[in-house]
Amino acid sequence: SGAVQQAQVLRSVGALAFGFCAVYAPRRELLQESMRKQFVAYFQTALAQEKHLPALHSVVESLRLFSDAFRATSETTPALLFLPELPPEDDEGLWQEPDFIATLGGQRDELVRSLLPFIAIPGDEPSKLFDVLVCPALDAMSCLIGLPLDLPSELYASCLEAGLNVLIFSIPNDFSPSGDVSQGVDSMLLDRIDGITRLMKSLLFHAHSWLGVSRLLQAVHAAGASCPVEFIRWTCTHILCSLCAGAPTLTLAETEEVPSDAGDWCECLALLLPRTGDSCRAVADVAVDAVQQLLSRCEWTEDVRLDVGADPVPGVPGAKGRRELDSPAEHTESDQGPPAHQLVSALVARLPPPAIPPLVQHLLPAMHDSDSRAALSGVDALYLVLQACSEKLTAERATNLISTVFAEVEKVSHSVVRQRVLSCIKVLAIHHFESAVGELLDSPDFSASILGALQVLAKEKPLLLRLLNHLTDTLNNSDPGNKRPNRLVLAATMALGQLFTVSDSCIGVVINRCFPQLFGTFLLRIGTTTEGLSAQQTAGAFMNFLHASQNESMSMAMEGSRLCSANRGQFDEVISELATLYCRHHPAKREALLQFIHPFLARPFLGHRVATAATLAQLLLSAGDQELASETVAAVARSVLDCTGDSHAAVRKQGVRGLCHFVTIWEQGAASTLGEDFAERVLSAACAGLRDESSSVQKEAVAAVHRACLTEGRRNWWHLLMDSGAQLHSLCDAADPALRGASLDLLSQLCLLARSADHDAPDEVRSRLPPADGELLLVSCLIRLEDMSTVVASAASRCLEQLVAVLCTEGPSAKQAAELVQRREQENMAFEQFVSPFIPLIHGTADVNLTTRRLEICRRYFVVGQRGPGSTDVGSEAMSLSTCVAAGFVAAALVRCAAGATPRPSALLCSVCKDLMSLMAIEDSEFRAHIARILGLFDILRRQVSS
Incomplete structure (x- = not known):
């Protein structure tokens, strides 16, 4: 073991010897030549094979010394201060040979790659190797990367990522030193930070343009310059400041106004500007230094000096030099303000x-x-820049900027910052209104950011007026869509409704001044809306408008309207109701509404014409107070008359309704200036409406003619009124019970009008009495006594009484018929019991022609009866089995009256019998019993044949 330890010591000493040999090499050419032969091969082998930690540490340290010596720099290693300076010509040599440079660069890259594992982040378990070697490895990498040799992009990215990972790994997220931000920090952590700083500076050497500088600064900034931990923010900002100090100068070429690198230089400023308002004073101070370094590297700003004496963080002082969040202070010329404002x-x-x-x-x-303070500082700077230079942005850039704001503002966590960001939209909208509104109305599904932007824009009076004009113009002049609603129109409706929810005095002033135009816009929008969500959105926007205008009574009436529940065919009725409310609550503003909405009568969009026609009809009705100018009444009346010729039934319906209103105000004397000829044209158009193909138009026409019948002293109208009776045949059998009942009531009124004619009336008047086709309408009236609708049956009873009075004027049978009609009402006589004696009294021994025509009317009901109760044909509801039975009894009574008539209509009688026989096939026992009894009443034909 002793031998092993001695060998490890020897390897360590030998490794350091290599480094110091490079430091004290007598000639650089010798060092360069030795690098290729001995040094590089040794370092590569030692880094790959050495396992002993002290020896490996010596290898890494030796590599650092070698790199410093090879660069011949005295800034990194103090030992190099003892070397004599070489003549300039000695600094060239092999550096002029491309092969040498390429070989040397490849060897340097291999050494850097060999060092990367030593700064790799360890796993979950602590690593002593990482703790010991990370700082020496960072220093060695910095020295190698600092060599004047091109660094491959992938190796550049690997070194940058590895270095920043070390920074992130070394500083815990909960790290919070006490007092000064750098005091009490472990020396090992500070050494790592210094090593990472030197690595970043060496990488900066390979950023040959401001684009590279910007990308490097972005990477460091992303490592934690905007994170919640103050020490991490200070560390990243400190590294950024070091990089800014080593950044190149922004060269301004004489041939171009703005250099290509100017945008990247601005990006570097934008990264650091928020930090000048950081809540931590230490971070803000470092950021100000970094910004000052950037300013000094551009000719445009090299003379700018930021006043560091100004508080970089405006607000209320708090603990540890921090500032509490408050509203941003406005920058004024007299006050330099914080560094961010000075910089802007x-x-x-x-x-x-x-x-x-x-x-x-x-x-x-x-x-x-x-x-929060840094965010507010950055956004406040953005606001000030836009305030001063937004007109210099192109429309495309403004649109992209607004779109980005809407997409990102909802992610902002601080409410004050979010509000300030939305204020930037306001500044942009002043100079790029179309771009701002285009983004606002991009979709009807409004996000919280768009709603907030509308709130901000609405509080700026000039913008509010432009916004209202744009939204109303969009609603009034865009194709609303027929089957599929126009998304732009839907969005404009939602936006308009949201504007009226803003609590601001400007809103109330504008609404009061433009109330008729805004009200008319909503009427037009209702006319073009579709069922479902579109109707709900329109109703909600309209309610907001009424509340904002303080028309509470109209709001309450609107809440009970049918807009949300009605189908599209009923929206014109909703418009009529609203127009009536407007005329009632705002009589002085009727002419303003007319001037606004009248031109829309000529628009190609159906909804606009419907809304205009409905509004004009109600304006005409309100003229009865005689407060509207006669010229206004005349213009409305002519327009309403023109509406009756429209191609769409809904417009014709409202036009004919307007004619009814005209008759009303004519009787009141409010339209006398138009003359009798115009009044006759109105009545003629109303009578023509009885022949319209739409039941809704027919219903309005019946009401208009009925109203004309009630007008006293207009005998010159009688010929038109009496002739209108010929149009009531089909109306008495209409599918709509209300139309059947109204038609029978009109026939009753025509009969009353005929009865009121004086005996000395002119011949042209008396020749038209009674109403046209009254003899034939009597049959329909009798049959309608058995209508399924009690309203229609009651109207038929009233009509029958008047028909009897006008058709039977002489002889004893007239009195008997009238008494029989009264008895029917009083005694609730069955239909068969009533019709059998009644027909002989009213029909008598009439000519065969009248009998034939009345029987043909009865046959119409037999044909419908043969279709059965489940028929889907038009009129099947109006002509039910009960009316079929009633027609049978009427036909039997007519046949019995015509038993002795000559010539005898044999073919018709046979057809009637054949029709009745075919009704026996209907699967309704009670109905078949009635038909059988009716056939039994035809026995008179058999007796006549026998005789």
Whole structure:
């Protein structure tokens, strides 16, 4: 064992001897030649094979001495101070030979790779080898890498990663020295930090441009310069400061305004700027020194001196030199402020415009700094830069910047910092409004960052006005989409609704000033919205608007509206309700609403035309108070009349409704300036609506004609009103019970109007009495007494009474028919019991032509009855089995009345019997019993044949 120990000592001494031989070599050429022959081979073999720790330590130390001697530098090893300086010509020699340089570089690289295992992070178990050799290995690697030989990129990356891993491994995350940040720190840890610093500086030697410098500084910064542990932040910042001191000078070429390296130099500044506001004063001081080093390396800023006397961390003093987080102080010209503000002022004043965008881009990551004060310092600097230079950014850069902010701001952990970041959006929006709004409306699924940005923008009055104009313009002039909603329109709806939730006096002022236009915009939006989520979003935005405008009564009415639950075909009714509320609560602002919404009547989007037509109809109705100007009323009336010719039923429906409102205000004298000719045109259009293919339009037309019938003293309208009776045949059999009932009520009113004609009325009036086709409508009225809808049956009963009064005016049968109708109501007579005596009284021995036409009407109900109760044909609901039975009894009564008529309609009678026989196939025993009884009433035909 003694021999082994002596051998180990000898190996250790021999290893050191190699190092000192290199230090004291008499001639460098001899050292260079020996390196290739003896030194390199020895070191490679010893590093690979030596197992004895002291001997291995001597090998590593000897390699360091050899590297220092080979570089011929006196900055690293004190022993070299004793060497005589060589003449300059002796410094050349073999360095001019490419083969020598390539060979030497390869040998150096192999030695560096041989040292990497000694600084590799050990596993879970402590490693004495790592503890003893990590610092010597770092020093040796630094000396080897510092040789003026190109370093392969992969080896550069390996050395950088290994060195930073040592730094991260050596400082625990919970390390917190007391007092001064560097006091009380273990000497071994400080030695490692020094070794890592020298390694980084040697790597800096191979960063031949500011791009390389920037990448190296980024790697060191990422190791922990923004972590929560103060000592780690101080260590990384200290290393960064050392690197900045050795960084090259930023050369400004005469041929180009901004050098290509300027962006990388700005990136290095942006990395260090947040640290100047670090909550730890020691870290902030080192960061200020590092920034000062960078400034001195650029001609633009070489004369800038940061005032270190200014508090780098504005705020309330706390323990251990820290500052508590508070709101950022605004930079003023009279106060230099913290170093970060001083630096921004200097950069803005000296840097050319093309150098500003890289600075802005690289300041963004500061928002994620774990130290709240540093994060706030970096974001505050970003805010100041944007405030001074945002107009120098291109639209593309501004868009990318805003997009990045929205993507990253939600990850910011400090609320004050997050709010300051959103304030940067406000600054950008002032000069790049389109870019900012484009990012805001990128999707209707708003994130918390976008909602926060809207809150910030809304509190800036100029931006608020531009934002409102843009959002309303988007809603009013973009294609809302038919089957698939336009995402831009959805996003604009959500954004507009969010603006009205901001608690700011500017919002209230703008809403009060633009209330008619905003209200009209929401009416148009409701017209173009779709069912489901789109309707809910629109309703929510509208409610926010009403609350913000302090229209609580309208808000309460809106809460009960059908917007969220209605289907798209009912949205026009919601608009009508809202327009009515507007006219009731804001009568003085009706003309402003009209001026805004009227042009949308000519828009190609259906929803816009529907909303405009519905609004115009309600504005016309509100003109009854005679407070609207006559020119305004005339313009609205003409537009409403034009709506009746629209290609879509919903617009025609609201147009015809507007005609009904016109008749109302005409009677009140509010539209007298339009003249009788225009009024007749209105009534003619309303009567034409009875022939419309849409039941919704027909329903409004029935209401309009009915209203015209109630207008007194308008005998010049009577010919139009009486002629409208011819259109009621199909309406009395409409599928909608409400339309059937309204049609029968209109027929009743026409009969009342006919009865009110004076005996001395002009011939052109009396010639049109009673209503057209009243004789035939009597049959439909009788059959509708058995309608499934009680509303329709009641309307038919009222109509029958008026028809009898107007058709039977003379003779005893007229009185008997009227009495029979009254008895039916009083005694609840069965239909068969009533119709059998009633038909002879009302029909009498009428001509065969009238009998034939009335029987044809009855046959229509037989055909529907043959389809069965489950038929899906149009009208099957209106023409049920009960009306089929009623038609059968009416037909039987008509046939009995026409028994002696000549010529006899034999073919028609046979068809009626055939239709009734076919009804026996329906699987309803009660129905078949009724049909059988009806067929029994046709026995008069058999008796006539027998006779």
